[in-house]
Amino acid sequence: MGEQNPKQRLLNVLHQEVADRPPVVCIGGMMNAAIVDVMNTTGHTLPDAHFDENLMALLAQDVARYTGFENIAVPFCMTVEAELLGSEIDYGSLACEPKISKEAFSSVGNVSFPEFKGLPDTCRANTVIKAVRKLKDKRLDDPVIASITGPFTTAASWIDPITFIKEMRTNGLGAHRVLEHVTEVLVEFASELVRNGADVIALGDPTATGEILGPSHFKNFALPYLNELIDRIHKLGAPVIVHICGDIKPIEKQIMNIRGDAISTDAMVNLKALKEAYPDLTTMGNLSTYLLEFGNPEKITQVTRRLLHDGIDIISPACGLSTSTTLSNINALTGTVKKKSKK
Numbered sequence: 001m002g003e004q005n006p007k008q009r010l011l012n013v014l015h016q017e018v019a020d021r022p023p024v025v026c027i028g029g030m031m032n033a034a035i036v037d038v039m040n041t042t043g044h045t046l047p048d049a050h051f052d053e054n055l056m057a058l059l060a061q062d063v064a065r066y067t068g069f070e071n072i073a074v075p076f077c078m079t080v081e082a083e084l085l086g087s088e089i090d091y092g093s094l095a096c097e098p099k100i101s102k103e104a105f106s107s108v109g110n111v112s113f114p115e116f117k118g119l120p121d122t123c124r125a126n127t128v129i130k131a132v133r134k135l136k137d138k139r140l141d142d143p144v145i146a147s148i149t150g151p152f153t154t155a156a157s158w159i160d161p162i163t164f165i166k167e168m169r170t171n172g173l174g175a176h177r178v179l180e181h182v183t184e185v186l187v188e189f190a191s192e193l194v195r196n197g198a199d200v201i202a203l204g205d206p207t208a209t210g211e212i213l214g215p216s217h218f219k220n221f222a223l224p225y226l227n228e229l230i231d232r233i234h235k236l237g238a239p240v241i242v243h244i245c246g247d248i249k250p251i252e253k254q255i256m257n258i259r260g261d262a263i264s265t266d267a268m269v270n271l272k273a274l275k276e277a278y279p280d281l282t283t284m285g286n287l288s289t290y291l292l293e294f295g296n297p298e299k300i301t302q303v304t305r306r307l308l309h310d311g312i313d314i315i316s317p318a319c320g321l322s323t324s325t326t327l328s329n330i331n332a333l334t335g336t337v338k339k340k341s342k343k
Contacts, residue, residue, distance in 0.1 A: 006070035028073025029147025053130035068334030082157035136197025146198035150205025151225035210250030267318035297332035
């Protein structure tokens, strides 16, 4: 087999077709690779790139060029969806990613549901959509991955998260209504991203962990809405990567019920064992982001080789990257994977 380009390689893996080697990617959103080293080198910086589609597209290309990740990823945070729904955002700085400073509602019982008439022209979601279009128009060999925050995490960013999780028990109907509304908003966002050229949609749902929800609430409150969003994206012709944070043991038996095309996991998960237990699962991950920040290139190379040896389908960081991660450490990860095709 000849060497494939990065887009063909990733799409082949997601469609469970033959690839020359595993792709090495970083999906954006919760897994933002716009590290300080890259921004200081190029002068394309955050927080400005959160608001300007031209700068967002340039920074996304910078990340791929300097880190060696085989994809272009936007946006650079997980607050776009919550802001769209009315939560207040602290946009951070060069070294600090945006965060939610105040949720729009304190309780499920307080939520108002205005009729959703599409994405406002001035929202950051539209900035991301325009950046995707600009990247697609460049006809790059790298796949464009658009990252979206999953339904449960978005709901817990719209409503005070501790209260929302408690109210699954005390106001289950209200929690479901919130999740239904959030899912419809996310479907609209995802649809526009695919229509404007996103090759892959990545869903990060870090609050929907087995540790936080347990198997019953994951099954009833997270899985149905995650799958509804996935199914609607699939109808548009795009594959979907799903990232689940934390220890998946409490929900491991439900992993195969997630209808995504690949499952990305945290560093604590034994992906080799997961792959052996569920041979049809396309696995992604899961090099520790703590190791990427504080380790050395030699150790990172060693762990990356182990992931390759274990047959992990897509190699990537396990979760959110620190903006202080060095390029030398990231290049140890990406370079090790790329050497595989040259053996």
